[in-house]
Amino acid sequence: MERHYMDSKIKGVSTGTTILAVTFNGGVIIGSDSRASMGGNYVCSKTINKLIQVHDRIFCCIAGSLADAQAVTKTAKFQISLHSIQMESPPLVKAAASVMKELCYNNKEELQAGFITAGWDKKKGPQVYTVALGGMLLSLPFTIGGSGSTYIYGYTDAKYKPDMSREECLQFATNALALAMGRDNVSGGVAHLVVITEGGVEHVVIPGDKLPKFHDE
Amino acid sequence: MLPPLCFTADFRVYHMLSSKLKYDLSASTFSPDGRVFQVEYAMKAVENSSTAIGIRCKDGVVFGVEKLVLSKLYEQGSNKRIFNVDRHVGMAVAGLLADARSLSEVAREEASNFRSNYGHNIPLKHLSERVAMYVHAYTLYSAVRPFGCSFILGSYDQDDGPQLYMVDPSGISYGYWGCAIGKAKQAAKTEIEKLQMKDMTCRELVKEVAKIIYIVHDEVKDKAFELELSWVGEVTNGKHELVPKDVREEAEKYAKDSLEEEDDSDEENM
Numbered sequence: 001m002e003r004h005y006m007d008s009k010i011k012g013v014s015t016g017t018t019i020l021a022v023t024f025n026g027g028v029i030i031g032s033d034s035r036a037s038m039g040g041n042y043v044c045s046k047t048i049n050k051l052i053q054v055h056d057r058i059f060c061c062i063a064g065s066l067a068d069a070q071a072v073t074k075t076a077k078f079q080i081s082l083h084s085i086q087m088e089s090p091p092l093v094k095a096a097a098s099v100m101k102e103l104c105y106n107n108k109e110e111l112q113a114g115f116i117t118a119g120w121d122k123k124k125g126p127q128v129y130t131v132a133l134g135g136m137l138l139s140l141p142f143t144i145g146g147s148g149s150t151y152i153y154g155y156t157d158a159k160y161k162p163d164m165s166r167e168e169c170l171q172f173a174t175n176a177l178a179l180a181m182g183r184d185n186v187s188g189g190v191a192h193l194v195v196i197t198e199g200g201v202e203h204v205v206i207p208g209d210k211l212p213k214f215h216d217e
Numbered sequence: 218m219l220p221p222l223c224f225t226a227d228f229r230v231y232h233m234l235s236s237k238l239k240y241d242l243s244a245s246t247f248s249p250d251g252r253v254f255q256v257e258y259a260m261k262a263v264e265n266s267s268t269a270i271g272i273r274c275k276d277g278v279v280f281g282v283e284k285l286v287l288s289k290l291y292e293q294g295s296n297k298r299i300f301n302v303d304r305h306v307g308m309a310v311a312g313l314l315a316d317a318r319s320l321s322e323v324a325r326e327e328a329s330n331f332r333s334n335y336g337h338n339i340p341l342k343h344l345s346e347r348v349a350m351y352v353h354a355y356t357l358y359s360a361v362r363p364f365g366c367s368f369i370l371g372s373y374d375q376d377d378g379p380q381l382y383m384v385d386p387s388g389i390s391y392g393y394w395g396c397a398i399g400k401a402k403q404a405a406k407t408e409i410e411k412l413q414m415k416d417m418t419c420r421e422l423v424k425e426v427a428k429i430i431y432i433v434h435d436e437v438k439d440k441a442f443e444l445e446l447s448w449v450g451e452v453t454n455g456k457h458e459l460v461p462k463d464v465r466e467e468a469e470k471y472a473k474d475s476l477e478e479e480d481d482s483d484e485e486n487m
Contacts, residue, residue, distance in 0.1 A: 083335065087343060091335075098336030123376055137336070 016040065016186020018148030019050060019061040020176055021118035021128040022160070023141050024169035027197035028126040030118045031173045032061050033148065033181050034189035046189045055080050057196055058096045058119030063146040064133070068113040076100050093119040097129035097137055105135025116145055120196050148180035148187035155179055166195065170204070178211040243359030255363055256356050259386035262365035263312035267442070268399035268433055269298060271309055271369035272409060272426060273381040277419040277450015278371030280309040281426035283399070283434050286441040299447045299459070303328035305338055305372050307449050307457035311399035312366030312386075320364060324348045341372040345382035345390040353388025363387075367398040372457070373450045401433035408432055419450045423460060427468035428475050444469060 016037045021030040032050040037043055052060045054077045062069035076099050083099070084091045097117040104111060115131040130136075130143045142160055144152060156176055164172065170193065177191045191211055193204040240246050241254030248254060269282040282298045300308045300321040308324060310317035327347045331339040348370075356363045367385045374380070383398065384390045394414055397405035408429045414422065423446060430444055446465055449457035460468070 087340065092337060094337055095335035098334060101336075102334055 016148070016184065017050060017063045017146030018144070018152070018177055018180035018184060018187040019063055019116055019146045020144040020149070020156070020173060021061065021116045021142060022164075022169055022173055023118075023126045023128055023162075024164040024166055026126070027120060027166065027195060028118045028128060029166075029169050029173045029193055029195050030059050030061055030116065031177050031191060031193040032146075033177060033187040034192055035187055036066055037186045040186060043188075048189075049192060051192050051194050052077070053201070054096055054117075055084060055091055055119070057090065057121065057198075057201065058093055058117065059194055059196060059201075060096075060100065061116045061118075061145070062113060063115070064113035065111075068111045069115070072100065072103050072111065072113055072115070075103060090121060092121045092123055093117065093127040093129065094121075094124070094139075097131060097139075100131045101135050101137040104131055104133070108134050114145060116143055118196065120198055122198075126196070144176065144180075146180075146187065148184035151183040152176050152180045166197075170195070174206060175212055179214065181208075181211070182214070182217070244356050244361070244363055245359040253356065253387075256387045259312075259363040259365045260367075263367045263386065263398060264400055264402075266311045266313075266366075266399050267439065268397060268401040268405055268430065269309040269311045269369060270395070270397040270405050270409065270426060270429060271371050271381050271383070271393070272395040272412070272414050272422055273371065273379045273393065274414045274417045274419060274422045274450075276379065277373050277422075277448055277452060278307070278379045278381050279419055279422045279426045279448045279450075280307055280369065280371060280446070281430045282309050282311075282445040283401075283430045284443045284445050285439050286443055289441075293443070297445065299445050301457055302344070302370065303332075303339065303372075303457075305374060305449060305455050305457060306341060306344065307371050307447055308368050309371075309445075309447075310366050310368040313364075314366075316364045317366040317368060320348060320352065320366065320368065323351050324370070338374060340374075340377060341370060341380040341382055342392065345370050345384055349384045349388050349390040351388075352384060352386065356386070356388055369393075369396060369398065371449060373453075373455050375455065379450060401435070404433045405429055419448050419452045420464070423448060423464055424468045424471040427465075427472040431469075431472040431476055444472075 019032040034047050036045040036048040050062050052073045054060050060073055079099050080091050080096050100115050100117055114133045118128045120126050128140055128143055130138050144156055181187045191206040195202045240248035244255040267283045267285045271280045280299055284298055298310050302308050302324045308321055328339045352364050355361050363386045370382045372380050381393045382390050383396045395409040412425055434442055446460040448460055
């Protein structure tokens, strides 16, 4: 999903990144690191926000070229907002993910950004969708993305359980982010987490020194 | 005595007392009393056509159309007046059939684009508003004429349940529990009002719809007719389709028997 620094040189600022989204019983947790890098050597921003709110209960996390991702999410946010007003009801997470997918697929030549769309809606409850680079849309119980995700596939595959509680899920997401940020040089900074439920949206920010430490730290 | 005739400069002839005069020639003109006559004339076109009804019940929607057969040479089942707009949406029409066909294509495109953009079935309220907006656009300009048809849209969805909307040539859409369009719409509405549709299932309703069409059909003026019946609901798993042969036959038999009973009871009263 994420090209290495050679391509980023051409594209400019990229989010060498770790992003994830996990459903639990009653909601979904979406999380990311906060580092934006250029060329794999220089950290442009230590505290960038990769969790974009596209509607009241729907968030997107971005990976790939930051410029492309911002352009797509701005457009998608507008389209979803208009759609929601026309429908006179909050948009379905599937609808929001489809809007992102249409933008990515129809502009696949120019764009280099992938997304995870997650949120809560009244019809199907908490959902996670991944929109890959070329515009593939897939619905999953949880998903990880970005350059840092390669280091935590084993961890997430082993430790994920369906129907976790909010606390278990928060711990799972935090651990996954910490492990990825620990090994990927282009992921780091603070861990941003957002907990989305029917009742609302809660931001949790965990600074780098408060992240869980593992055996070698 | 006829009112005096007047001749205009371009040799059109009109009756002096006709209030319509120059206000009814294009849709872009209001009359002094605030009416758009072209739209009203379009509704007249609907009233000349045979009746179509749609009724929403507890678990679905049933459509019935009185399709007049003008010649024995027509192939049975041709010139259908019930269309499929999407898997879960059906459309019954009255008025100019060619106009209705073109609108059914518009509705199909709307439903298809929605699904392509947003990944799920179009909600019926939204679809009917979009098609109504399209119909309305044709009531604004003198270069085009309004559509001469009304149509009833019905759908069934697991979460929203059964929905029924009607759109008329003026471009407004209304939500209904039961509605009728076409020449016998008043008589049909009276019959529909007698039903307790909120408590009925589709299977029960199909028979009542057939009965209403048979009741409002005018044996004297219009001879032969074909009954088109379709439904969408839990019974069809959310798919809009023509009613299966055995259910049709049962419904028509029920309709014919009810009519005979009423005739008999009328005779007794005499």
